[in-house]
Amino acid sequence: MKKYISIAALLMLVALAWSSCSKDKPVDEDGLLITTRAECYVSNFELLGADFQTVRTKNAVIDTTACTINVEVFYGTDLKNLWPQFSLVTDAKLDPKITGKVDFSDLANPKQYTVVSGNRQVRKTYKIFITVKQ
Amino acid sequence: MSVKYYQYTAALFALLLSVAACKDKEYAIPEPNGGLGNDVIKRSLGPNLVGQKIEFAYAMALPADKGKLESATVEASIAGAPTTYLEHRSFYTNASGNDVGVEVGAPSVNKDNTTSVSFTRDTMAATLRYFYVVPEEARGKTVNFKFSAKASNGETVSYSMGPYNVSTMDMKLDLKVVDNAACYISIADMAVYTAAEAAAQPDKIDLVYVFRTPTNYLHSILSPGADPQYLPGVTLPAGVNKVTKLVRAWNLRDQQLARLQFGVFIDDLDFQKQGFEDAANLALNLKEEAGLWIETADGKYKAYLFINSVSNTGKTATISIKRYTAK
Numbered sequence: 355m356k357k358y359i360s361i362a363a364l365l366m367l368v369a370l371a372w373s374s375c376s377k378d379k380p381v382d383e384d385g386l387l388i389t390t391r392a393e394c395y396v397s398n399f400e401l402l403g404a405d406f407q408t409v410r411t412k413n414a415v416i417d418t419t420a421c422t423i424n425v426e427v428f429y430g431t432d433l434k435n436l437w438p439q440f441s442l443v444t445d446a447k448l449d450p451k452i453t454g455k456v457d458f459s460d461l462a463n464p465k466q467y468t469v470v471s472g473n474r475q476v477r478k479t480y481k482i483f484i485t486v487k488q
Numbered sequence: 489m490s491v492k493y494y495q496y497t498a499a500l501f502a503l504l505l506s507v508a509a510c511k512d513k514e515y516a517i518p519e520p521n522g523g524l525g526n527d528v529i530k531r532s533l534g535p536n537l538v539g540q541k542i543e544f545a546y547a548m549a550l551p552a553d554k555g556k557l558e559s560a561t562v563e564a565s566i567a568g569a570p571t572t573y574l575e576h577r578s579f580y581t582n583a584s585g586n587d588v589g590v591e592v593g594a595p596s597v598n599k600d601n602t603t604s605v606s607f608t609r610d611t612m613a614a615t616l617r618y619f620y621v622v623p624e625e626a627r628g629k630t631v632n633f634k635f636s637a638k639a640s641n642g643e644t645v646s647y648s649m650g651p652y653n654v655s656t657m658d659m660k661l662d663l664k665v666v667d668n669a670a671c672y673i674s675i676a677d678m679a680v681y682t683a684a685e686a687a688a689q690p691d692k693i694d695l696v697y698v699f700r701t702p703t704n705y706l707h708s709i710l711s712p713g714a715d716p717q718y719l720p721g722v723t724l725p726a727g728v729n730k731v732t733k734l735v736r737a738w739n740l741r742d743q744q745l746a747r748l749q750f751g752v753f754i755d756d757l758d759f760q761k762q763g764f765e766d767a768a769n770l771a772l773n774l775k776e777e778a779g780l781w782i783e784t785a786d787g788k789y790k791a792y793l794f795i796n797s798v799s800n801t802g803k804t805a806t807i808s809i810k811r812y813t814a815k
Contacts, residue, residue, distance in 0.1 A: 404768070405736035405778070411704075429704040430718055430772035455766060487704055 382474055389445045391472030396480055398441035399423045403431065404455075411487050416480075423482045431486060433459040438467075438482070445472025458484050524550040524643040528635050531617070534744055534753040535655040538627050539569070542620040544649065546574075548637035549613035555641035557607045560593075562618050565632040565650070567601035569621035574603045578614040592616075628656040655756050657812040659744060662796060667699035667803035672728065673709070675782060675789045678809055683725050690727030694784050695734075695793075698722055699803040703773075707798045707805050709734070709780060710770040718770050730785040733767035737779040737792075745794040745808040746777065759790040759812035774798070774805075788815045 380388045399414040409431045415424040427433070435455045440448055449468045458465060461484060468479045525548070532543040548557060562574055574596040577589030592614050593605040605616060620633070632650035660678040665671055672686035673679075673695040686693045698708050700720060712724050713731035741750045764783040771780055776798050782791040791811040798805045 403736060404766070405738035407736075407738050428773060429702075430708070430770060432768035432770075435766045435768065 384447070386447060387445070388474050389472040391443070391445045392476050393443040394446055394469050394471035394476040394478045395443050396423065396440055396469060397443060399425065399482075400439040400441075401425055401427060401458075401484075402437040402439065404435050406437070409436065421478050421480045423480055424485070425482065426485050426487050429487050433457070433461075433484065433486075438465075440467065440469075442469055443471075446470060449477075458482070461485075520551075522551065523554060524548065524637060524639045524641075524645045526635065526637050526645045526647050528633075528647045528649050530649065530652075533751070535657070535755040536622055536631075536652055537655055537657065537659050537744070538622045538624055540622060540659070540744075542622065542652065544618040544620070544633070544635070545615055546618055546635045546637075546647075547613075547615040548645070550639050550641075550643065552612045554643075555639045557592075557611045557614060558638045558640050559604055559606045560614070560616055560635070560637045561602055561604040562620075563602045563634040563636070564620060565601070566623065566626045566629065568598070568603070569623040570598065571619075571621045572598060572603055573619055574605050575617040575619075576605045578611070578616060622654055626654040629654055657756055657759065657810050659808070659810050661745065661808045663807050663809065665697040665805050665807060667697065671697040672725075673697060673793075673807075675732075675784050675791050675809070675811060678811055683723075686728055687725035690725060690729075693725075693728045694730055694732045694782070696722065696724070696728075697805060699800075699805075705772055706800065707774045707795070708770065708772040709774060709793070710772075711785075713785075714770040718772065731769050732785055733764040733783040734769060734771050735762070735764060735767045735781040736771050737781055738777075740779045740792075740794075741777055742779075742792065742794060742810065745792070745810060746796065748777075754792050754810055756812055759792075759814070762790060764790075783814075786815075788813065790814050 382388050395418040396416050399416055401409050403409045409427045411426045411428055434457045436458050437455055438452055442448060447470050449470055464481045464483050466479050466481050468477050470477050527547045529545050531545055532541065536542050546560060548560060560574065576591060576593040576595050578592045579587045579589050582588050592609045592611045593607040596603050596605045630651035630653050634646055634648050636644060636646035638644045658678060663680045665680050670680045670682050672681040672693045674681060674692040675694040676692045693712060695709050696712050698710060698719065699706065710718060711730060711732040712728045741748050742752055742754045743750060744753065762781050774795055776795055778795050780793045782793055789811055791809055794808045796806040796808055
């Protein structure tokens, strides 16, 4: 009996060791899955103010060919404290990451964000142009 | 180790488990103690503010054959404001959900830090409400309550409640701001002034309320020191130029300020934690139920301003303020 138990335990151990070491899915430096998708674009863009309410006057205009995003914000918006939100195509990611509020007040030098495709091969840099409604 | 020990251990565990699992007490209706009994609940919710009421309901009863209630007394560790009272009516809720009072005693008497009611009716059971109006002395302290009742057979019972913290913040409700009239808001005084009054005390003016018809402006609250392009047609009185920090908030409908159905309360701690590092100095196009975190230019006060209502035709807004002294 004792022999069987030890054999069973050994088998389990081997199975465990084997299953944990098999690594067939590639991940990137953020631990995100690298897939086969090569699509690389921004599908939606949102800007939130300090109260987490939108500051856009209308939908953002996203040009995926020219890689530009044009947003018109309300008069008097505090451009130093805006929270951008990107919707990206499946599996894509953004660089740099958005970790908090962003200062968009330098209108002459628009902020740039790079979209990286699912296979991590395609990179497209979007410029965000903000205009304030008068 | 031999197999036998394992077996013993397992058996012991099983035994322990079964003992623990079987402890399932049956509920029993509590037995009355046969004499005078009492109970208290606190009815008011949220931070306890100076000048506001803390409400309790004190219930007391004894069997009819043992005697009747003689008096009810509440002793507070800090004497309440003179308007503190203990109801001399016992309430019940009728079929329509209204509270109906039945007079059972003489109006309460405040003496030092006790409030008491003497029963005038032959009563064996009563629930009296106690309204403690928080005095200035209690600011930032804790307060305890001892409720006691006395019956005609000499029996007494008591019930202790507390401690309850009293917040250091102040509150002012329903200030009306009017465009181009009473539009200068002072956080230091928690008051609204006209241009003439503001000119007399420019150092106390922290904010200005402006209404303009463009749909992207409407009801706005700005620092007097904000960029003049955002103060169209506003002539500030001489010396009114402070740059007050403002952070917009939404969906933060403090129950005490808004008096709406939301169980959200802002207390001292929220002011302590609220940062103003990235604050703006103006907030345009404010809607009803919007809020503003405020820090005065000298950093002395932090405040939360809530917009209770706005009127485009009247060019007015009603605001309520909670203010915390930071320094």
